[in-house]
Amino acid sequence: MQSIEFCAGAGGQALGLEQAGFRHAALVEIERDFAKTLELNRPTWNVISQDMNTFDGTPYRGVDLLTAGLPCPPFSVAGKQLGDKDERNLFPAALRLIDEIKPKAVMIENVRGFLSAVFDDYRTHLKKQLSNLGYETDWRLLNASDFGVPQLRPRVVIVAIRQDLTDAFDWPSVSPHNPPTVGETLRDLMAANGWHGADTWASRANDIAPTIVGGSKKHGGPDLGPTRAKRAWASLGVEGRTIADSAPDKDFVGMPRLTTRMVARLQGFPDHWQFYGRKTMAYRQVGNAFPPPVAKAVANNLRIALAVQQNFLVHAVG
Numbered sequence: 001m002q003s004i005e006f007c008a009g010a011g012g013q014a015l016g017l018e019q020a021g022f023r024h025a026a027l028v029e030i031e032r033d034f035a036k037t038l039e040l041n042r043p044t045w046n047v048i049s050q051d052m053n054t055f056d057g058t059p060y061r062g063v064d065l066l067t068a069g070l071p072c073p074p075f076s077v078a079g080k081q082l083g084d085k086d087e088r089n090l091f092p093a094a095l096r097l098i099d100e101i102k103p104k105a106v107m108i109e110n111v112r113g114f115l116s117a118v119f120d121d122y123r124t125h126l127k128k129q130l131s132n133l134g135y136e137t138d139w140r141l142l143n144a145s146d147f148g149v150p151q152l153r154p155r156v157v158i159v160a161i162r163q164d165l166t167d168a169f170d171w172p173s174v175s176p177h178n179p180p181t182v183g184e185t186l187r188d189l190m191a192a193n194g195w196h197g198a199d200t201w202a203s204r205a206n207d208i209a210p211t212i213v214g215g216s217k218k219h220g221g222p223d224l225g226p227t228r229a230k231r232a233w234a235s236l237g238v239e240g241r242t243i244a245d246s247a248p249d250k251d252f253v254g255m256p257r258l259t260t261r262m263v264a265r266l267q268g269f270p271d272h273w274q275f276y277g278r279k280t281m282a283y284r285q286v287g288n289a290f291p292p293p294v295a296k297a298v299a300n301n302l303r304i305a306l307a308v309q310q311n312f313l314v315h316a317v318g
Contacts, residue, residue: 001303003065004028004101006052006094010037010275010285012267013069013109014045016295021303025063028052034285036276053093057100064306065299066103068094069290070110095129098160105169105302106130106160109290112141114156135160142298144291146174149268150185151209153291157298161305169305172297181206182236186262194250201256205236209266214287222283224258243283260286268293 001022008014008027018024026046029035035049048055052068070090098106114123123139130137137160144153161169183202191198210232213225224233224240233240237255244257258266260275260282268291275282 001064001306003067003299004057004060004063004103006055006066006068006097007070007090008038008047009034009069010289011041011273012269012289012292013067013295014038015269015273016290016292016297017065017067017299019292019296020299022065022299025060028055033277033281037274037285040274040276052090052097055093055097057097060101063101063103065105065107065302066094066098066101067107067299068109070094070108091126095126095133098130098135099133104162104165104306106135106158107298107302108158108160109295110156110158112154112156114158115139115141130160131163134163136163136166140171142294144268144294145179145208147172147291147293147297148175148177148179149266149291149293150179150182151212151266151268151291153211153267155290155294157294159298159302161302165306168308170301172301179208182209182238182266185265186258189259189262189265190247190256192247195248195252195256196250197248197252201237205238207236209233209236212263212267212287214284214289222260222280222287243279245279263287267291 002025003017003022004026005014005024006028008029014024014027024045026048027038028048028050029038030049030051032049035047038045038047094108127137137158139156139158141154142157144151144155159169183205186205187198187202190201210229213229222243224230230240234255239255239257242257243263244259246259248256260279261271263283264273264275264286265271267286267289269286269289275285
């Protein structure tokens, strides 16, 4: 099955879809450095560095699945929550592209703030617009930690399925086991330079990570979030004010910092996935990503649902 993705970022959702069995017809990402990350890891992918507001979807009409990680600031509780009044709101562009491409299903990721009471009317409007286009729409708040990611990362996933194909889709089941702790996840990376304190640190870092905050495009370099988040990291023995270039030296004393690679592993990226650019740019990509295991879980159920319906139609015609 084929998919097309908008606001593809560093490839978290795209990687999860690939793992679920989708082949990407195109990945559209406005930021060139992010697009270079996609090209670096998957040279054969059709990566298009373009604003989705100006993208023509008609050549991709009939693609099975349209996905997007739309910008979070319009709905984030950390911002002004301007919603449809925010110039960064790309839901109107998404609706236009859905109408042009007419996929069998749609999968959109956004922040938990999308479910705030202040956006009740907007959610109703969105659902009506998608219904007018022929889709049944639902959304659910999913925690990354429920899918094996060692991080508390709640995200809203919006799924819209063509009205004649809705019966076979179910939301994915959560893992029956807790994810590994930060210490279990990062112990080998912390010890990469022979740090004598790696085992002691790992035993202290005995919980999952707080939500990793994406580096801001407008405000300074990479860190692990606001004061509240830094306190949560400190309780795990992590210094959150900056990101390190490398693991601690063997005689290091104190609270270690995370490297971009460590943060990427906490987001569910495989270690072979590379991020284009210097530290600040690379961290922005990691911090804003959709964890691949969560994307894979939802996309796998969408693939199964669409395959069931396709097989049903084939047998009915036969």
